Amino acid sequence: MADKRLDEATNTETVGHEWDGIEELNTPLPRWWLWTFYATIVFAIGYVIAYPALPGISQASEGMLGWSSRGQLDAEMSSAAATRAKAVAGLADLPIEQLPQHPQLMRAAVAGGAAAFKVNCVQCHGAGAAGSKGYPNLNDDDWLWGGDLKTIETTLIHGIRQPGDDATRISLMPNFGSDGLLDAGQINDVAGYVLSLSGKEKKSAATQRGAQIFADNCAVCHGDNAKGNRELGAPNLTDAIWLDGGSKAEVAAQIHHPHHGVMPAWGERLDPVTIKMLAAYVHSLGGGEEFAAPVAAEAPAADAAQETD
Amino acid sequence: MNKPVQIKAQEPPVSLYAKREPVFNRRIDGKFRRIKWAIMALCLAVYWITPWLRWDRGPYAPDQAVLIDLAHRRFYMFGIEIWPHEFYFVAGLLIMAGIGLFLVTSAVGRAWCGYACPQTVWTDLFQHVDRLFDGDRNARFRLYKAPWTASKIARRLAKWSVYLAISFATGGAWIFYFADAPTLHQEFWSGTAAPVAYGTVLVLTLTTFVLGGFMREQVCIYMCPWPRIQTAMLDEKSLIVTYKDWRGEKRGSLKKAQKNPEEYGDCIDCNQCVAVCPTGIDIREGAQIGCITCALCIDACDRVMAETGRPRGLIDYATLEDAENEKAGNAPTRHMKLIWRPRTILYFCVWAAIGLGLLFTLGTRVHTGLTVAKDRNPPYILMSDGSVRNAYTLRLRNMQGRPRDMEIAIEGLPGAVMWTEDMAREAAARSLVRKVAADATQGVRVYVVAPAGSTDQSFDFSVQAVGEPGEADSSQAKFDTPGGE
Numbered sequence: 154m155a156d157k158r159l160d161e162a163t164n165t166e167t168v169g170h171e172w173d174g175i176e177e178l179n180t181p182l183p184r185w186w187l188w189t190f191y192a193t194i195v196f197a198i199g200y201v202i203a204y205p206a207l208p209g210i211s212q213a214s215e216g217m218l219g220w221s222s223r224g225q226l227d228a229e230m231s232s233a234a235a236t237r238a239k240a241v242a243g244l245a246d247l248p249i250e251q252l253p254q255h256p257q258l259m260r261a262a263v264a265g266g267a268a269a270f271k272v273n274c275v276q277c278h279g280a281g282a283a284g285s286k287g288y289p290n291l292n293d294d295d296w297l298w299g300g301d302l303k304t305i306e307t308t309l310i311h312g313i314r315q316p317g318d319d320a321t322r323i324s325l326m327p328n329f330g331s332d333g334l335l336d337a338g339q340i341n342d343v344a345g346y347v348l349s350l351s352g353k354e355k356k357s358a359a360t361q362r363g364a365q366i367f368a369d370n371c372a373v374c375h376g377d378n379a380k381g382n383r384e385l386g387a388p389n390l391t392d393a394i395w396l397d398g399g400s401k402a403e404v405a406a407q408i409h410h411p412h413h414g415v416m417p418a419w420g421e422r423l424d425p426v427t428i429k430m431l432a433a434y435v436h437s438l439g440g441g442e443e444f445a446a447p448v449a450a451e452a453p454a455a456d457a458a459q460e461t462d
Numbered sequence: 463m464n465k466p467v468q469i470k471a472q473e474p475p476v477s478l479y480a481k482r483e484p485v486f487n488r489r490i491d492g493k494f495r496r497i498k499w500a501i502m503a504l505c506l507a508v509y510w511i512t513p514w515l516r517w518d519r520g521p522y523a524p525d526q527a528v529l530i531d532l533a534h535r536r537f538y539m540f541g542i543e544i545w546p547h548e549f550y551f552v553a554g555l556l557i558m559a560g561i562g563l564f565l566v567t568s569a570v571g572r573a574w575c576g577y578a579c580p581q582t583v584w585t586d587l588f589q590h591v592d593r594l595f596d597g598d599r600n601a602r603f604r605l606y607k608a609p610w611t612a613s614k615i616a617r618r619l620a621k622w623s624v625y626l627a628i629s630f631a632t633g634g635a636w637i638f639y640f641a642d643a644p645t646l647h648q649e650f651w652s653g654t655a656a657p658v659a660y661g662t663v664l665v666l667t668l669t670t671f672v673l674g675g676f677m678r679e680q681v682c683i684y685m686c687p688w689p690r691i692q693t694a695m696l697d698e699k700s701l702i703v704t705y706k707d708w709r710g711e712k713r714g715s716l717k718k719a720q721k722n723p724e725e726y727g728d729c730i731d732c733n734q735c736v737a738v739c740p741t742g743i744d745i746r747e748g749a750q751i752g753c754i755t756c757a758l759c760i761d762a763c764d765r766v767m768a769e770t771g772r773p774r775g776l777i778d779y780a781t782l783e784d785a786e787n788e789k790a791g792n793a794p795t796r797h798m799k800l801i802w803r804p805r806t807i808l809y810f811c812v813w814a815a816i817g818l819g820l821l822f823t824l825g826t827r828v829h830t831g832l833t834v835a836k837d838r839n840p841p842y843i844l845m846s847d848g849s850v851r852n853a854y855t856l857r858l859r860n861m862q863g864r865p866r867d868m869e870i871a872i873e874g875l876p877g878a879v880m881w882t883e884d885m886a887r888e889a890a891a892r893s894l895v896r897k898v899a900a901d902a903t904q905g906v907r908v909y910v911v912a913p914a915g916s917t918d919q920s921f922d923f924s925v926q927a928v929g930e931p932g933e934a935d936s937s938q939a940k941f942d943t944p945g946g947e
């Protein structure tokens with residue numbers, strides 16, 4: 154390191170470094186800059202004392218203010234819950250069948266149900282509630298167990314084939330193929346007959362044979378006219394909607410060894426208000442049955458959703 | 463290794479910072495001063511009175527004549543109500559303001575700066591306050607130089623209090639454009655107004671206090687982009703404040719000029735034009751950015767010319783071209799002739815065309831609107847009877863100040879019917895009527911069912927205010943089916 158000396162041009166001390174004849178001037182930081190820097194140090198010390206900062210083995214220091222991100226989340230969640238409670242006040246005591254008579258409450262319930270659906274239901278039924286093979290489409294007008302508000306609520310609370318819930322909805326179609334009740338040819342014939350009911354297969358000798366097999370084995374649950382039975386959750390086989398697929402192979406597979414979907418009993422996990430909101434949302438998707446028009450007491454214009462944009 | 467180059471010590475750099483010369487402008491009376499008074503009074507009156515004007519719009523809309531309702535996204539201007547999607551009216555007005563700038567500047571130079579600019583109006587007001595407390599030019603200069611005695615401090619504090627009162631009235635008036643004025647006024651003084659109201663008043667009070675009370679001409683010269691734009695738009699045919707040097711030079715005092723009338727011009731170098739200038743410039747140095755063309759120097763010079771028995775107009779509104787014309791001994795051109803020339807006429811025509819376009823649009827706009835958003839997840843639903851259902855969210859817009867019945871209908875899509883989420887499916891039909899609240903947009907989810915075998919296609923939703931022909935709108939929508947694209 155070279156000796157300290159003054160630079161002739163600027164009268165500034167050099168730091169003593171020299172690279173190929175270029176020297177660095179020792180220009181101090183501006184005073185305001187230094188003070189700002191010191192202030193940040195003081196702030197940091199205060200921050201460490203006030204807020205959780207120092208890492209420990211299992212958790213960080215707690216901080217004088219008692220603030221924590223979890224605590225903040227809790228506060229925000231409870232404030233959100235309080236806001237929601239205001240919008241759906243009265244929903245807890247209202248029998249769900251009467252919900253359509255309170256349009257404003259209905260709208261709040263549908264909106265809340267849409268949010269709850271996104272958290273709890275989309276895993277099986279999809280974001281648009283359109284379901285997929287084996288998982289019912291909730292938008293259409295075909296219901297295995299019924300599509301009015303009360304029935305949807307019951308399904309939500311007790312689930313479908315939920316073990317351990319006495320009131321759950323159970324139906325088990327026999328394994329006609331794998332248990333040897335019907336042979337492969339019979340299954341093929343009855344599948345053809347079933348598809349002919351909705352015009353997907355032409356009537357033939359095979360479907361004639363299938364009709365007899367159906368009457369002997371299937372009509373007890375699906376009905377003589379194959380229109381299904383909601384008491385048993387037996388699907389209507391004459392419509393265009395097929396839960397487990399509508400091709401002949403898929404129908405035959407379902408007869409051979411039926412797939413039995415399970416829906417959890419949400420009554421154990423969600424509070425009754427959330428379940429009511431979910432039921433209202435599912436009902437509102439376009440296939441809801443037994444819609445009671447709102448009574449005149451709440452005139453639609455008076456409380457119509459008013460948006461200002 | 464190269465030998466280091468020896469750099470010679472340099473002279474310490476001269477400071478690039480020029481200290482402000484305070485302006486103590488003298489009181490002057492005259493034609494242009496009176497015009498300035500009138501415009502100032504008009505501007506301040508319009509600014510302070512406008513929010514208090516009432517306008518009856520019925521029970522569903524506010525009764526304030528001019529109201530920028532940010533919370534509800536409406537802009538009320540007397541009989542006109544603007545919705546956010548009609549913001550093109552504001553864009554149109556801004557374009558008109560731009561063309562208007564070209565028009566006014568090419569015709570009469572920087573008249574905006576000299577008479578109507580808020581900075582000018584409030585600076586002028588504050589300069590009158592200065593005169594009220596500190597006296598005219600010389601007294602103010604003496605006080606400025608005087609040491610800080612108790613008397614000076616008291617005078618300054620009193621003056622600044624008046625500055626502050628004016629600033630508060632200025633900043634305070636602004637918030638009344640954004641909420642119902644009488645209500646807000648009451649809330650403001652009882653401490654229950656929104657925090658943003660107090661914040662706005664505080665900020666605008668402080669900016670008025672600083673910009674009008676202290677920065678003054680520095681705003682015009684250093685902060686404002688307008689003079690730079692405007693001076694670039696001036697040409698030799700624009701009316702600007704001009705010192706006729708061919709007539710004034712060579713300057714000399716009255717005594718010298720009387721002794722030697724052949725040698726000296728009309729300017730007696732009395733400096734009155736500089737003394738009255740609110741931005742402290744010397745117009746005799748020619749057109750310059752500090753000149754806001756307020757014409758107070760014309761008043762001052764005309765007065766001196768009258769006292770010395772010379773013709774007025776040594777400093778006057780003149781175009782550079784006409785100044786040359788006069789210098790050559792020709793008669794000055796009439797101002798109206800200067801103003802109406804092809805360039806200004808062209809600007810005026812463009813300006814007026816946009817204005818007429820806006821007025822036409824305003825007069826023929828429909829107060830009913832419809833937008834359609836299709837559900838994309840799922841795109842379609844197969845129903846049990848094989849028919850196909852699509853869902854749409856319609857937004858019905860009622861832009862009138864009363865609730866209206868609106869009929870929604872499907873146009874196209876043969877055999878399709880629709881229903882909404884709050885009606886029974888059995889009542890599905892090709893059209894249905896909804897009541898839409900006054901001055902509101904109402905969302906309605908609509909299910910459209912088309913018979914089995916329908917294919918992907920486009921169709922229209924239409925909306926029509928019941929009993930009001932012409933009050934209609936429509937919007938195209940797509941219908942998806944299984945096996946479609």
